Amino acid sequence: MANSKTNAMRILDAKNILYDTSTYDKKDGKIDGISVAQKIGKEPEKVYKTLVTEGTTGEIYVFVIPVKEELDLKKAARITGEKKIEMIPVKNIQRLTGYIRGGCSPIGMKKDYKTFIDISAQTIKEIIISAGKIGIQIELNINDLLYIVNGELQDIIKR
Secondary structure (H helix, E strand, O other), rough: OOOOOOOHHHHHOOOOOOEEEEEOOOOOOOHHHHHHHHHHOOOOHHHEEEEEEEEHHHOOOEEEEEOOEEHHHHHHHHHOOOOOOOEOOOHHHHHOOOOOOOOOOOOOOOOEEEEEEEHHHHHHHEEEEEEOOOOOEEEEEEEHHHHHOEEEEEEOOOO
């Protein structure tokens, strides 16, 4: 499994960005972020999940937050200039991103959506995100992730 490159990995390779991968067994169906962190032996504070949302204008936004946290939709709306932000329905994830639920990476989506990463990421050197396939995670420098997704650090989780 580790030998098969995902689209996100190919993009990082093309930009000469260093990363490590971790694989985990998905057969038990436990693919939530906290279970994944346990399976790969990493602190949950370093493992982030990718959430895809839609604003009232119809714009799609991507939010990358720690797996133990919850997106604050009011903060998300405020920073995007939207009246309201809502999670997209699971059935629309693949059509909009090219990825499936549980394997959604902020790197290599079908379009370059505006991406926001929670400010908690500035306290860690390496961030762990989905590689774009259930069972594979990518660990890379937070600044490299910000660069590759043209992301922005913002306070976006419930506190």
